[in-house]
Amino acid sequence: xxxxxxxxxxxxxxxxxxxxxxxxxxxxxxxxxxxxxxxxxxxxxxxxxxxxxxxxxxxxxxxxxxxxxxxxxxxxxxxxxxxxxxxxxxxxxxxxxxxxxxxxxxxxxxxxxxxxxxxxxxxxxxxxxxxxxxxxxxxxxxxxxxxxxxxxxxxxxxxxxxxxxx
Amino acid sequence: xxxxxxxxxxxxxxxxxxxxxxxxxxxxxxxxxxxxxxxxxxxxxxxxxxxxxxxxxxxxxxxxxxxxxxxxxxxxxxxxxxxxxxxxxxxxxxxxxxxxx
Numbered sequence: 001x002x003x004x005x006x007x008x009x010x011x012x013x014x015x016x017x018x019x020x021x022x023x024x025x026x027x028x029x030x031x032x033x034x035x036x037x038x039x040x041x042x043x044x045x046x047x048x049x050x051x052x053x054x055x056x057x058x059x060x061x062x063x064x065x066x067x068x069x070x071x072x073x074x075x076x077x078x079x080x081x082x083x084x085x086x087x088x089x090x091x092x093x094x095x096x097x098x099x100x101x102x103x104x105x106x107x108x109x110x111x112x113x114x115x116x117x118x119x120x121x122x123x124x125x126x127x128x129x130x131x132x133x134x135x136x137x138x139x140x141x142x143x144x145x146x147x148x149x150x151x152x153x154x155x156x157x158x159x160x161x162x163x164x165x166x
Numbered sequence: 167x168x169x170x171x172x173x174x175x176x177x178x179x180x181x182x183x184x185x186x187x188x189x190x191x192x193x194x195x196x197x198x199x200x201x202x203x204x205x206x207x208x209x210x211x212x213x214x215x216x217x218x219x220x221x222x223x224x225x226x227x228x229x230x231x232x233x234x235x236x237x238x239x240x241x242x243x244x245x246x247x248x249x250x251x252x253x254x255x256x257x258x259x260x261x262x263x264x265x266x267x
Binding site for chain 1 (some may be wrong): 168169170171172173174175176177179180181182183184185186187188190191192194196197199200201203204207210211214215217218219220221222223224226227229230231233234235236237238240241242244245246247248249251252256257
């Protein structure tokens with residue numbers, strides 16, 4: 001699964017960019033930090049023997065989705081958003097609880113590091129093999145996904161018509 | 167020292183928690199959406215890591231479905247944010263309280 005030093009460097013970049021995304025006051029900066037995070041995850045995909053997914057990650061996530069985000073941020077002109085912290089006490093407590101959960105799971109993972117985690121032989125992950133799995137085992141979910149996209153398109157059309165009217 | 171699956175579990179957990187913190191702590195609706203994307207990505211990373219760990223490419227196919235749903239969700243969500251902005255002139259989620267009793 002790759003070199004530990006390379007993993008640690010990439011992990012620091014990924015976590016650091018995620019933290020910067022969280023605490024940037026300017027929404028455009030947040031989006032740019034998130035693009036860096038997505039690019040780092042694409043490098044992880046290459047390390048993990050998933051080159052096709054890495055390319056999809058770059059084009060779909062870092063490309064299409066983040067351009068959509070930047071477009072909406074700049075369209076609305078809301079770069080300088082409201083305050084960083086939510087004021088609800090319940091949300092702060094939930095956040096603290098999540099912090100404890102992450103500490104626990106990292107602790108569990110670290111305890112198990114160096115244990116007997118046997119790694120299987122590397123699988124063939126060429127686009128051809130992925131397509132065979134997708135269309136042989138996941139035909140119905142694939143079609144459901146198509147319907148989901150269709151519903152999203154129709155919903156967006158209806159919503160934009162109402163926006164123009166109102 | 168080789169990188170085992172546990173390192174990826176730890177990294178993925180950290181990224182997921184950062185995304186959840188963003189949803190809970192930020193008030194800008196667009197940044198909340200970006201945090202949701204971060205959580206989806208951490209789940210994707212773990213799926214790919216386990217696909218590699220188990221030597222089975224099925225996990226990578228699941229990532230495609232997650233990406234498709236994420237793309238649809240972003241398109242609809244950003245359209246909703248634009249609609250909210252047109253009526254409220256703000257995307258601060260504290261201002262969206264029409265359904266509060």
